[in-house]
Amino acid sequence: MNLWTARMVMHSFSRQAHILAKHRIRVQASQHAAPVYDLQRSCHGKLYEMGYAKHMSTAKDVLKSSEYDRHSATGPLMDCNKSQQRNKDPCEQFKKMRLENEQVKCPAGGAGAAGGAGGGGGGKDCEEANKSLKFKCLMGALAALVAGGLIAWFLASTKKDKKSGGAAGGGSGAGVIENTPEGKKRAQLAGLLTSPDSSEKLPKHVPYLIIGGGTAAFSAFRSIKSNDAKAKVLIISNENRKPYMRPPLSKELWYTPNANEDPIKDYRFKQWTGSERSLFFEPDEFFVDPEKLEDSVNGGIAVAQGFAVKKVDAQSRTVTLNDGYKITYNECLIATGCAPKNLPMFRDAAPNVREKVMVYRTPDDFDRLRRYATEKRTIAIVGNGFIGSELACSLAHYSKENGGGKVYQIFQEGGNMSKVLPNYLSRWTMSKMKNQGVCVIPNASIKSATRDEESLKLELNNGMTLLSDIVVICVGCSPNTNLASPSKLEVDRSLGGFVVNAELEARRNLYVAGDASCFYDPLLGRRRVEHHDHSVVSGKLAGENMTGAKKPYVHQSMFWSDLGPEIGYEGIGLADSSLPTVGVFALPSATEGRSSTDNLTENRDADDGSKHTIIVNEKSQTDAVTCQDDANEEQPNYGRGVIFYLKNEKIVGVLLWNLFNRVGLARTIINQNKKYDDLNEVAKLFEIHS
Numbered sequence: 001m002n003l004w005t006a007r008m009v010m011h012s013f014s015r016q017a018h019i020l021a022k023h024r025i026r027v028q029a030s031q032h033a034a035p036v037y038d039l040q041r042s043c044h045g046k047l048y049e050m051g052y053a054k055h056m057s058t059a060k061d062v063l064k065s066s067e068y069d070r071h072s073a074t075g076p077l078m079d080c081n082k083s084q085q086r087n088k089d090p091c092e093q094f095k096k097m098r099l100e101n102e103q104v105k106c107p108a109g110g111a112g113a114a115g116g117a118g119g120g121g122g123g124k125d126c127e128e129a130n131k132s133l134k135f136k137c138l139m140g141a142l143a144a145l146v147a148g149g150l151i152a153w154f155l156a157s158t159k160k161d162k163k164s165g166g167a168a169g170g171g172s173g174a175g176v177i178e179n180t181p182e183g184k185k186r187a188q189l190a191g192l193l194t195s196p197d198s199s200e201k202l203p204k205h206v207p208y209l210i211i212g213g214g215t216a217a218f219s220a221f222r223s224i225k226s227n228d229a230k231a232k233v234l235i236i237s238n239e240n241r242k243p244y245m246r247p248p249l250s251k252e253l254w255y256t257p258n259a260n261e262d263p264i265k266d267y268r269f270k271q272w273t274g275s276e277r278s279l280f281f282e283p284d285e286f287f288v289d290p291e292k293l294e295d296s297v298n299g300g301i302a303v304a305q306g307f308a309v310k311k312v313d314a315q316s317r318t319v320t321l322n323d324g325y326k327i328t329y330n331e332c333l334i335a336t337g338c339a340p341k342n343l344p345m346f347r348d349a350a351p352n353v354r355e356k357v358m359v360y361r362t363p364d365d366f367d368r369l370r371r372y373a374t375e376k377r378t379i380a381i382v383g384n385g386f387i388g389s390e391l392a393c394s395l396a397h398y399s400k401e402n403g404g405g406k407v408y409q410i411f412q413e414g415g416n417m418s419k420v421l422p423n424y425l426s427r428w429t430m431s432k433m434k435n436q437g438v439c440v441i442p443n444a445s446i447k448s449a450t451r452d453e454e455s456l457k458l459e460l461n462n463g464m465t466l467l468s469d470i471v472v473i474c475v476g477c478s479p480n481t482n483l484a485s486p487s488k489l490e491v492d493r494s495l496g497g498f499v500v501n502a503e504l505e506a507r508r509n510l511y512v513a514g515d516a517s518c519f520y521d522p523l524l525g526r527r528r529v530e531h532h533d534h535s536v537v538s539g540k541l542a543g544e545n546m547t548g549a550k551k552p553y554v555h556q557s558m559f560w561s562d563l564g565p566e567i568g569y570e571g572i573g574l575a576d577s578s579l580p581t582v583g584v585f586a587l588p589s590a591t592e593g594r595s596s597t598d599n600l601t602e603n604r605d606a607d608d609g610s611k612h613t614i615i616v617n618e619k620s621q622t623d624a625v626t627c628q629d630d631a632n633e634e635q636p637n638y639g640r641g642v643i644f645y646l647k648n649e650k651i652v653g654v655l656l657w658n659l660f661n662r663v664g665l666a667r668t669i670i671n672q673n674k675k676y677d678d679l680n681e682v683a684k685l686f687e688i689h690s
């Protein structure tokens with residue numbers, strides 16, 4: 001097993017364990033834990049017996065594919081007790097909590113919420129308390145000014161011992177830097193230093209040059225190294241960190257109880273398996289000093305940190321850094337990823353508003369937000385997508401653990417993850433998010449934002465007014481293609497990203513991988529994918545091709561997301577809710593362990609009469625459905641199931657809802673590119689009841 005397979009398997013295991021951990025009550029009692037493989041075999045047998053129509057494929061056909069390679073089929077079972085929890089409105093809870101707090105504390109700025117998301121003001125005592133607080137603040141500010149002046153004088157007087165920060169790599173501001181390893185590290189992270197301190201110290205020529213220091217870049221390095229053992233690889237990254245992964249920033253890191261550590265050393269976090277690891281792919285010692293790369297006998301990887309590339313000349317094979325420094329290469333990869341979008345109203349706002357608004361993509365963003373969360377501040381997230389929804393759940397959890405902090409999630413759509421999930425599931429997910437303590441405000445947008453002392457006052461178009469200490473904009477990201485125009489590289493007009501061919505080549509010897517690549521998928525057409533797995537696999541392929549493999553990119557990458565303890569899903573292909581969908585769900589049966597008959601008990605259209613079909617599939621006809629959530633909304637419990645996305649009646653996307661280790665099967669089904677006569681039969685392949 002090579003390292004890549006090992007990593008993928010580890011990921012699988014880690015997810016499986018995560019879900020097992022999440023649903024430990026059921027798992028302990030589960031009769032499925034040991035005989036998983038027996039169960040699979042019996043399912044195979046059963047499926048081979050199915051008939052199929054002439055012009056269409058049946059589920060049976062899928063099994064003929066050599067690609068069909070399934071692993072363990074155990075999946076999570078919904079914890080009915082949790083699902084039956086009353087759907088408490090967290091907005092109401094916040095209101096109550098704040099009133100209670102005010103009786104004790106009378107916080108300045110109040111967090112009033114005219115439109116129903118906050119509470120009223122305090123009484124006379126509070127006014128007095130606020131007056132005294134203001135006086136104290138004034139005195140505090142005065143003291144801080146005096147102290148600041150003293151410090152400035154002290155720093156100026158000790159200037160001889162300090163070194164000013166280099167901005168060689170493209171405009172980082174100079175600063176006063178403490179001449180200790182810790183001081184330098186701090187300055188580097190603050191963007192005051194590049195590493196090395198001048199671009200002049202970088203090699204003039206490298207065999208392999210990678211622009212961007214993220215997931216795709218590091219994956220490409222691994223692949224280059226395994227094909228060319230003594231390869232010398234230089235990564236040029238405009239971040240001041242070594243390559244790291246991003247997914248835990250909105251998930252696991254928030255579940256790691258080390259509130260007193262700031263920042264968390266090496267961004268270590270507990271994986272769902274319980275084992276610990278760092279956000280960084282490799283520790284510092286793994287990397288070669290960029291100044292020593294040329295002379296390194298065994299090659300290796302060096303990262304030039306804090307430098308940006310502004311241009312690539314594919315003909316002369318030269319990159320130009322922001323400060324004009326040039327490096328020539330044999331093979332080059334662009335892996336510049338994407339940058340989070342802001343909303344124009346915040347981008348163009350006054351500085352005192354802007355300082356209360358952030359986007360979310362880096363460890364620095366995590367640190368900043370964590371400080372707010374630790375101080376029990378109110379946080380408003382704008383956006384209903386992957387990062388916004390994950391972050392809202394994680395923050396609600398963190399807030400619960402640390403006894404404070406309201407978490408709002410505001411978005412224009414009717415439910416969470418509406419671009420991916422069919423509307424019924426999107427609304428159901430939203431109700432689960434509320435159960436977890438997120439104050440979700442759908443169908444709303446921010447009309448205006450003004451500074452109100454320490455907070456931002458947000459006026460929504462639905463008449464609500466919120467006070468929030470920080471606003472986190474999670475409205476998607478745009479590929480980093482600034483260097484396209486000076487480099488004369490094509491950018492896709494509708495999808496964005498550098499246009500590449502099937503070998504991920506933009507020009508000869510110049511490749512693009514990860515979020516920034518717009519590639520041609522022979523099955524599903526031109527695409528751009530912003531997911532971890534795509535970055536890993538496209539980076540790997542680009543790396544191989546840089547060493548001469550000339551292979552096409554035919555991998556259907558997968559994605560995953562976790563929304564608190566009850567929802568985890570994996571998807572593949574075009575998981576786009578604007579397409580017609582058919583969702584097949586297993587209703588948990590009252591008594592586990594009875595024989596499964598897989599009876600179709602309900603088949604109905606979605607309540608908006610649209611193209612989303614829901615098939616609810618009970619494990620045993622005789623079992624009563626006891627696990628209904630939100631009974632007053634008459635929603636079934638979409639505990640686990642599979643959703644098919646259709647184009648021209650063919651399956652172009654599959655979403656596995658609380659079902660894990662079935663991505664291989666989903667990939668096979670998409671790759672078959674066929675019409676199926678009965679999707680309920682196809683769904684059975686996924687063993688949604690097991």
Ligand SMILES: Cc1cc2nc3c(=O)[nH]c(=O)nc-3n(C[C@H](O)[C@H](O)[C@H](O)COP(=O)(O)OP(=O)(O)OC[C@H]3O[C@@H](n4cnc5c(N)ncnc54)[C@H](O)[C@@H]3O)c2cc1C
Pocket residue numbers: 211212213214215216217236237238239245246247248249250307308309310335336337338360361362387480483513514515516529530531532533535558559560561562
């Ligand atoms: C909080 C968060 C959670 C996520 N969770 C998931 C998840 O659960 N599942 C999933 O599938 N995906 C997830 N993703 C998406 C996934 O992390 C990305 O798809 C992946 O990081 C993209 O990798 P990349 O190498 O293309 O880009 P990046 O990792 O963004 O790396 C690009 C790097 O290039 C640098 N750069 C840009 N321009 C230049 C330049 N001109 N010169 C030098 N350097 C430059 C950037 O600063 C950056 O360091 C998540 C993303 C975020 C932000």
